[in-house]
Amino acid sequence: MTDPELESGTLPEPIEPDPAQANKQVLVTPQGEEIDMSILGTMKIDPKAGGASKNANRLASLKYGVAGLLYLLKREQSIQLAMVVTLITVVIGLWLQISSFYWALVALALGAVWITEALNTAIEASIDLGTDEIHPMAKIGKDVASTASLIAVIVFLTVVFFTLVPRIVDRLNG
Amino acid sequence: MSEMARLQVPKSKDVIESLTGTMKIDPDEYSPLTSRDRLSSFSYAVAGWLYMLRRQKNTRIQAVASIIVIGVALWLQVGFTELALLVLAITLVWMAEFLNAAVEAAVNLATQELHPMAQVGKDVASAAVLLGVVASIIIGLLILAPPLLVRLGILV
Numbered sequence: 001m002t003d004p005e006l007e008s009g010t011l012p013e014p015i016e017p018d019p020a021q022a023n024k025q026v027l028v029t030p031q032g033e034e035i036d037m038s039i040l041g042t043m044k045i046d047p048k049a050g051g052a053s054k055n056a057n058r059l060a061s062l063k064y065g066v067a068g069l070l071y072l073l074k075r076e077q078s079i080q081l082a083m084v085v086t087l088i089t090v091v092i093g094l095w096l097q098i099s100s101f102y103w104a105l106v107a108l109a110l111g112a113v114w115i116t117e118a119l120n121t122a123i124e125a126s127i128d129l130g131t132d133e134i135h136p137m138a139k140i141g142k143d144v145a146s147t148a149s150l151i152a153v154i155v156f157l158t159v160v161f162f163t164l165v166p167r168i169v170d171r172l173n174g
Numbered sequence: 175m176s177e178m179a180r181l182q183v184p185k186s187k188d189v190i191e192s193l194t195g196t197m198k199i200d201p202d203e204y205s206p207l208t209s210r211d212r213l214s215s216f217s218y219a220v221a222g223w224l225y226m227l228r229r230q231k232n233t234r235i236q237a238v239a240s241i242i243v244i245g246v247a248l249w250l251q252v253g254f255t256e257l258a259l260l261v262l263a264i265t266l267v268w269m270a271e272f273l274n275a276a277v278e279a280a281v282n283l284a285t286q287e288l289h290p291m292a293q294v295g296k297d298v299a300s301a302a303v304l305l306g307v308v309a310s311i312i313i314g315l316l317i318l319a320p321p322l323l324v325r326l327g328i329l330v
Contacts, residue, residue, distance in 0.1 A: 012204070014203035014204060015203070015204060015205075015206060018206070027207075038217075038221070039217045039220050039221045039224065040221070040224065041221060042218075042221035042222055042224065042225040043221070043224040043225040043227075043228040043229060045225065045229075046229070047229055047230075047275075047278075047279070047282075058231075058232075061232070061300060062304070064296065064297045064300045064301075065297070065300040065301045065303060065304035066301070066304065067297045067301075068294075068296075068297030068298040068299070068300055068301030068302075068304075069301040069304060069305070071294060071297060071298060071301075072298060072301060100316040100317070100320065101255070101256065101259070101316070101317070103312075103316050104256075104259050104263075104312070104313040104316040104317055105259065107309050107312045107313050107316070108259065108262055108263055108266065108309060108313055110309070111263075111266055111305060111306060111308070111309025111310070111313075112266060114302075114305040114309070115266065115269075115270050115302045115305050115306050115309075116302075118298050118299070118301050118302035118305060119270070119273050119274075119277065119298075119299060119302045121294075121298045122274075122277045122294075122295045122296070122298040122299035122302065123277060123280075123295075125281075125291045125292075125294040125295035125298065126277055126280045126281045126284060126291075126292075126295040128291050129281060129284045129285055129289055129291040129292055129295060130280070130283075130284035130285075131284075135204070136199040136203075136204060137199075137201065137204045137205075139195075139196055139199065140196060140199055140201060143196045
């Protein structure tokens with residue numbers, strides 16, 4: 001079943017970490033820029049120096065957020081599924097008349113599912129942008145991002161099991 | 175190489191093999207720098223936090239909002255479980271915000287050009303923050319609104 005061309009080894013070569021850079025507090029990029037590795041080093045970096053485009057204002061960042069949400073709803077099957085699950089959960093919650101505390105718990109669990117799903121899609125897009133080739137690190141990035149989604153789903157099911165399931169059983173038993 | 179080949183054929187009979195394929199990859203082989211010890215990974219996290227507070231205006235607003243929400247919750251003397259839920263909701267937004275910034279940095283690193291997938295990556299990452307904010311507002315209202323209305327004398 002396996003592609004013979006891939007079988008013959010198209011994997012990128014591992015790179016050798018430079019031992020001279022290993023324990024230094026200041027690293028030097030190939031372009032000659034210095035990177036301060038200390039705790040106070042990262043905040044010295046100005047993100048505006050490295051971005052292709054940047055947010056004009058707060059309202060614009062809200063607009064990007066909505067645009068991303070629309071993309072997810074249209075293109076991501078897992079988000080469409082999350083939408084259906086959210087609606088079903090809300091209907092069940094209304095039917096059982098759960099307390100506002102339980103509503104808050106369910107909202108938190110559902111929020112975690114939606115967020116990890118969105119970030120999973122975002123990381124997938126940035127990896128596809130980063131390389132067209134098959135690369136072990138691309139696999140790690142995508143797999144681990146979807147693990148985050150899986151964990152959020154397990155947490156959601158756990159929350160549902162402890163908040164909704166006992167009440168559904170009670171209700172069905174009269 | 176055979177692990178990567180299986181990545182290409184998800185319908186392969188060797189499902190178990192492809193499941194264990196990812197963990198056979200050693201990330202150190204492809205990283206220009208390998209993490210040195212536990213303490214330095216902690217210091218990277220602190221460095222990232224300081225970066226966010228200094229460079230991202232949204233994060234500073236978020237810090238102020240978080241302190242106000244916790245302050246109001248303490249003033250209303252909500253229970254420990256309610257407080258725990260609020261802390262979780264606040265943490266959710268912080269995590270989404272930080273991961274959004276990380277994705278943005280990764281996108282900017284990958285290309286300086288305008289690219290549809292760059293737009294997808296950035297917009298979807300900020301949608302995650304929006305979702306976190308929406309969830310947190312719902313949770314905040316559910317927990318804080320009833321005691322707040324009572325305290326303000328609007329609800330008996």
